[in-house]
Structure formats: C-alpha cells, structure tokens
Amino acid sequence: MDLLRFATAGSVDDGKSTLIGRLLLDSKAIFEDQLEAVEHTSRTKGYDYTDLALLTDGLRSEREQGITIDVAYRYFATPKRKFIIADTPGHVEYTRNMVTGASTADLGLVLVDARQGLTEQSRRHAVLLSLLRVPHVVLAVNKMDLVDFDQATFDRIDEEFTAFAAKLDVPGIRVIPVSALQGDNVVDRSANMPWYEGPALLEYLESVEVLHESRDAARLPVQYVIRPKSDEHHDYRGYAGRVTGGTFRVGDEVVVLPSGQRSTVEAIDLFDKSLAEAPDRLSVTLRLADDVDVSRGDVIAPVGDAPQVVKDVSATVCWMAPEPLRVGQKLAFKHTTRTGRAIVRGLAHQLDVNTLEPVGSPEALQLNEIGEVSLRLSQQLVTDTYIDNRTTGSFILIDQASGVTVGAGLIG
Structure with missing residues (x-):
C-alpha cells in the first residue's frame, strides 16, 4: 500500500478536528477505550453528542478553549491506503503551524462552514497550499446539516472557490459537501444529499494519485x-x-x-x-x-x-513573528542540513492573498504576510527552485537571540 500525507486547513470552528475524528471513528481506526474516554469527557462537559475533536486536540489549552493550537498528527489505514493526517490550526496567529503541517503534504484539505462560505483565512490557506506546491486541494463544505443539506448553498460556495482556485497553481481541485458531526459524505455517501454525485471524502482520499517530486535528479x-x-x-x-x-x-x-x-x-x-x-x-x-x-x-x-550553488537568494517568505521583517535585519537560517546567517537585502513586493497579485514595495512584512524577499547569506547554499525540489528549494529563518522560527522561505 502507498502512503498519502494530507493536512487540514481553514478558519476557526469550521470543524477540522471533528472531521478527522469522524474519519478515524467511521474507518474503525480508534480503540474502544479511546472512544470511551472521549464520550466520558463529552458527557462531563454537558454535551449531548460525542465531541470527536477531542481525538486530535490533545493539549490542555486546546481542550479548554475548544480550538486547535499546535499541529496534531494522526495515522490510520484502510485496505486501500495508509494515511498520515496533519490537523493544523485555524486561528490566523497560528498560520505558521499550518505551514509546518502542509510542507510535506501530498494533499491539502481546506474546510469551510456552509453557513459562512469562503473566508479570508480559508483563502490564505489555499494560497499557502499553492505556494507550498501541494498537488491536490480538497474543499470540504462542512456543516451541511445546518443549512438543511441545501444544494444551492453548496453550488454557490463551489463556484466561488473554483473561480478563486483557477488563479492557483494546483493540479487537482475537488469540492465535497460533508457533515463531520453526523458523518454525511465523510466515509460513506450520504442519502441526505442525493443531488451530489461525486465521491465521499474517504473514497476520494483512497483513490487520488500521490505525486512525488517533479524531477528525476536525486539529492x-x-x-x-x-x-x-x-x-x-x-x-x-x-x-x-x-x-x-x-x-x-x-x-x-x-x-x-x-x-x-x-x-x-x-x-x-x-x-x-x-x-x-x-x-x-x-x-x-x-x-x-x-x-x-x-x-x-x-x-x-x-x-x-546538479543544483545551483549561491550566496544570494530570492525567495517567497511567509513571515511568522509578531515583530515585522525589515530590510537590514540579521537572521539565522536552516536549509536542509546546513545552518548559517543571513541579512535581508530587500523586499520586492507583498502578496495579496485575496487577489494573488503582488502589492507595491513594502517597508516590512507583518505577521502572517507573504512577500518576495532577497537575502545575502554568510555561506554558499546548494539549492534548487522549490517547484523542482521541495526539500532543497526551501528553508526556515530563525531569530538569532531566541532560536524561534520566524519565517519560511520558498526559493523561486
């Protein structure tokens, strides 16, 4: 059996953790004692349903706040395929965690609430999946039970996302209506949505082609x-x-x-x-x-x-720190197994996540903003472009004082 790595993304309260819990439960990938513990915790909280999000939200702060903060990895298998799931946060301040979870993914699963439709954060996550060269993106229109499984609501979101995704460099796009809480179209096709003729989510995950690196040259x-x-x-x-x-x-x-x-x-x-x-x-x-x-x-x-050997790099950088990135700033970097120091030489433009158009020449990159950055390195770097090799074409930027990762770069 081959392996599919996929990452969830989307806005807060769209039901990412619940959807993963439903996948694990309905595919019989959890133990009875795990389910009993989740059911007990749900009753303790006064819920009249089983809170499947508890299967992935493992940190105490996550359970208390009801949100995902860190990336949670879960492993399961069906008779057709093995899976590694990265459940990533929806809060805008945790976008950096989403980048971490999606950086090795073969597929990105973006959730939206059927009542809300596409949000700026769900668009941002779709753009990041495109920049990270994730070859497949699935939009799961969740909570269809709360709009009475209305086809017109789904069609409107489908058309809006398809038009937006046409601007993205993603080979495979699929839109699926689901109800994570009730299990509609998650593992099995739902009788509540007879108008939908496509596959259930797990059916699609089991059949989608896994694309590996786009070039034949090994590193x-x-x-x-x-x-x-x-x-x-x-x-x-x-x-x-x-x-x-x-x-x-x-x-x-x-x-x-x-x-x-x-x-x-x-x-x-x-x-x-x-x-x-x-x-x-x-x-x-x-x-x-x-x-x-x-x-x-x-x-x-x-x-x-062979790859290139350079000391000057131009890259698309997703900035992940509260303090802005500015020209002249000194940072550490890590690229594959090599570390060194870098200085920011320039900021060419910022990327508008809604229009995907470059915007001006910014003086700085703020938290969660994406822009084209030029760097001068302290030592030679052996690189490919990110489109050719996701490993040798990427790097992280690190604050030298704190050791905290503050940026992720994709070499163009």
Whole structure:
C-alpha cells in the first residue's frame, strides 16, 4: 500500500478536528477505550453528542478553549491506503503551524462552514497550499446539516472557490459537501444529499494519485558522516542522509557541493544490507569510490543535473513573528542540513492573498504576510527552485537571540 500525507486547513470552528475524528471513528481506526474516554469527557462537559475533536486536540489549552493550537498528527489505514493526517490550526496567529503541517503534504484539505462560505483565512490557506506546491486541494463544505443539506448553498460556495482556485497553481481541485458531526459524505455517501454525485471524502482520499517530486535528479543532503572506530571497519566512510527528488544507483557519477568534487557511488547501505538503488524519501548511507572531503550540510547530486550553488537568494517568505521583517535585519537560517546567517537585502513586493497579485514595495512584512524577499547569506547554499525540489528549494529563518522560527522561505 502507498502512503498519502494530507493536512487540514481553514478558519476557526469550521470543524477540522471533528472531521478527522469522524474519519478515524467511521474507518474503525480508534480503540474502544479511546472512544470511551472521549464520550466520558463529552458527557462531563454537558454535551449531548460525542465531541470527536477531542481525538486530535490533545493539549490542555486546546481542550479548554475548544480550538486547535499546535499541529496534531494522526495515522490510520484502510485496505486501500495508509494515511498520515496533519490537523493544523485555524486561528490566523497560528498560520505558521499550518505551514509546518502542509510542507510535506501530498494533499491539502481546506474546510469551510456552509453557513459562512469562503473566508479570508480559508483563502490564505489555499494560497499557502499553492505556494507550498501541494498537488491536490480538497474543499470540504462542512456543516451541511445546518443549512438543511441545501444544494444551492453548496453550488454557490463551489463556484466561488473554483473561480478563486483557477488563479492557483494546483493540479487537482475537488469540492465535497460533508457533515463531520453526523458523518454525511465523510466515509460513506450520504442519502441526505442525493443531488451530489461525486465521491465521499474517504473514497476520494483512497483513490487520488500521490505525486512525488517533479524531477528525476536525486539529492542527498548529508546529515552525518559515518566513521566507525572499530578495527574491523576502520576504513569505512559513509555519508548518511535522506534521498530527495529521485533515485541514486550504484555506479552513478556524482558531485559533492558546494566543493565541486566528483566521484562515483560505490555502495548504498541500509542498516546491515546493501542496496542497488536508493529511491526518493529513503534514508540511506552512500559510500563513494574516492576519498573526497564531505561534511554535514554538503549535498551529493548527479554530475549531469546538479543544483545551483549561491550566496544570494530570492525567495517567497511567509513571515511568522509578531515583530515585522525589515530590510537590514540579521537572521539565522536552516536549509536542509546546513545552518548559517543571513541579512535581508530587500523586499520586492507583498502578496495579496485575496487577489494573488503582488502589492507595491513594502517597508516590512507583518505577521502572517507573504512577500518576495532577497537575502545575502554568510555561506554558499546548494539549492534548487522549490517547484523542482521541495526539500532543497526551501528553508526556515530563525531569530538569532531566541532560536524561534520566524519565517519560511520558498526559493523561486
């Protein structure tokens, strides 16, 4: 079975956590004692229904406030596919958490309340999913039971979102009417909406195609250099990391960047066995035929299709800190397995999340704003564009004093 990673997004109280709880419950992915605990907590709160959101909202503050604050990951499987769900917050001040959850997703699930329709926050999340190159977006029009399963209400939201999504660079768009509380169109198709002829949500999640990296050129950001100290393996030198973007094979000619040294893949090790090839997303150790200088933060890539080595970067940045981002500001950055320092050289424009148009030349980026930023780095960076490789084409910005992540960058 293959694996689908998907992230939920949307405004506050749209029912994201409840929808995930319903998916887990109706697909029989939770234990009886978990359900009993949720039912007991629901009765204690005086609810006349089972609050399925409690299955994902695990922090005490989340339970007290009835909102999602941090990203909650849940795992389940059906006979057709395995799933990893990232339940992300809806509050605008937690947009950074949503970016974290969606950064590795194959699909974004945006919820809207059928009574409210599209909001600025749901549009912002759709834009972020597009910027993060999430290949599929599903709009779940939730709480259809509260509008009497009205087709006209659904059609209006469907038309509005489809027109908005036409501006986004997302290959796959699907709109599904659901009621997370009652389970309509979540796992099984609902008799309450006979006018809807499409798949139920889980049916679509089980059948949607999982798209991996768009290019064939493999990269291995080196996480660790393995040099055993035992006499038996004193000649062993391996470079451990996670393959991204393609496949390495024994015999491939490779280059180590940023140094530019060349060699050949002599062996690929996985625990106590050797492999003929290492595909995308597999963590392995490469051994090279030549004794070249390789350190943590270097990138091993094919000679014929190597990434760029740069010290100046232009990127789309989502700013995540209360204090604004300004020209001249000094920050730390982390890119794959390499860290360093950066200075903000310029702000080209800000992105209007409603029109998707660039706006002027801002003096600063405020919390949750998105803009085009140019950076000067303290050391050379081995990069692809984000559209070519989501791993080597992205980075995070870090406040040097506090160590807090304050921005996420996508290299253009």
